Amino acid sequence: MDFSLNEEQAALKESVRRLCDRDYGFEHRRGLLRSSEGFSRELWATFAELGWLGAGLSDDEFGYGGGPIETMILQEAFGRALVVEPYLSCAVIAARAVAALGDAAQKAELLSAIVGGEALVSLAHNEVGMRGNDGAITTVAVSNGNGWRISGRKGFVLGGPSADFLLVSASTPTGVTLFKIAAGAPGVEVLAYHAVDGRRVADFVLNDVEVADDAVIGPVGGALPGIELAVDHGVIGLLAECVGAMDAALWLTRDYLKTRKQFGVTLNTFQALQHRMADMLVETELARSMLLRGVAALSETDPAKRRAGVSAAKVQVTEAAVKVTAEAIQLHGGIGVTEEYIVGHFYKRAVLARGLFGGTDSHVERFAGHPRQAAA
Incomplete structure (x- = not known):
C-alpha cells in the first residue's frame, strides 16, 4: 500500500x-x-x-x-x-x-x-453517563405542532463557548434527531470553562428551547448513524493531533539531552537514556501506523468495520501519546513540569485526548463488539 x-x-x-x-x-x-x-x-x-x-x-x-x-x-x-x-x-x-x-x-x-x-459550529452531543455510547441520550425533543421544544444538558462541547450555532442531538419518539440551534437562543444556558490543556469548552443547559421544523438536520429519528460517522472522523483528527504532539515532544527531548550536562558530559551519552529515547521513537512510529489504519477505516462502507478500526486506533494512539509525553517530562527533569515550558503541555493534550469521545475501556469494548451500555 x-x-x-x-x-x-x-x-x-x-x-x-x-x-x-x-x-x-x-x-x-x-x-x-x-x-x-x-x-x-x-x-x-x-x-x-x-x-x-x-x-x-x-x-x-x-x-x-x-x-x-x-x-x-x-x-x-x-x-x-x-x-x-x-x-x-x-x-x-x-x-x-x-x-x-x-x-x-x-x-x-x-x-x-x-x-x-x-x-463557528459545534456538535453538542456528549452527555454525562454516555461513556462512549453515542445512543445514550437523555436530552429530549418534543413536537409541539409548530416545531420542537428541546430540554436537556450537553457536556464538554468542544468549541462551545465561541460557537455561533450548535448541532444538538436529542431523543425523539422514533430515535435520535439532530437540531440546529443558535447558541444565543432563548433557553440556552452556556457554562464555559477550561479543559485540562487550556482550551475552552462548555456545557449547555437547554430549558424548553423552541425551534422550527426546518431546524431538523437530517431525518427525524434517524440521525445517529450520521452523528457516529462525524464523531469517528473527529476521533481520527484527534489521533493525528496526538501523533503530532508525540513527534514534537520526542525531538524536543532529543535536543534537550544533547545540550543538558551531568557529570561533565551531555545526557545523550548515557546509554540508559538512549534506550528510553529509542522506546519513545518506536511508540511514536507505531502510533503513526495505527493512525493510518484509522484513516483507512473511515472509508469502510460497513459501519461495524469502521467503528472497529477507529476504536483500535484510538486505544493504541492515545495510550502511546500519554506514555511518550510522560517520558518526555521525566527526561527533562524539573523543567518539564513548569507551565512556562512546552513539554508538559504535550502531556496535557495527550491526557485530554485519551478521555475524549470515549475512554480506553469503552473503545476496547466497542472493538470487541460489545458497546458499553448507559449507566442506570
Missing part, C-alpha cells in the same frame, strides 16, 4: 508547518489562552483564506476535494504546535455531521459558512 502524499497534499503539509513554525510560537499560544475567547479570530480567518477549513471536505460538500488524509495532515501539524483554534470541533466534526445528514439547502448554508470562516 502506498502511503506517500500526492503533490497537493505535500504542499498542504508544507504550508501548515510553515505557518505554525512562523506564527504559532509557544508564547503566542499562551497569550491566546489568556485572551477573552481563548483563540485568534484573525488566525481563523487566515485558515479560511488558505482553504484549510474546507481541506477535508469534497467538492460536493462545499470543500476543496479533500478528505481524511487532508484532515490528518492539518491536525498533525496543529498537534505539534498545540493549536487552540476550534478546527476539530467546527471544520471536522460539525462539518461532517452536516455533510452526512443535511439536505441540499442545509449543506449550502452551513458548510459554505464553515468553509468560509463565517460561522
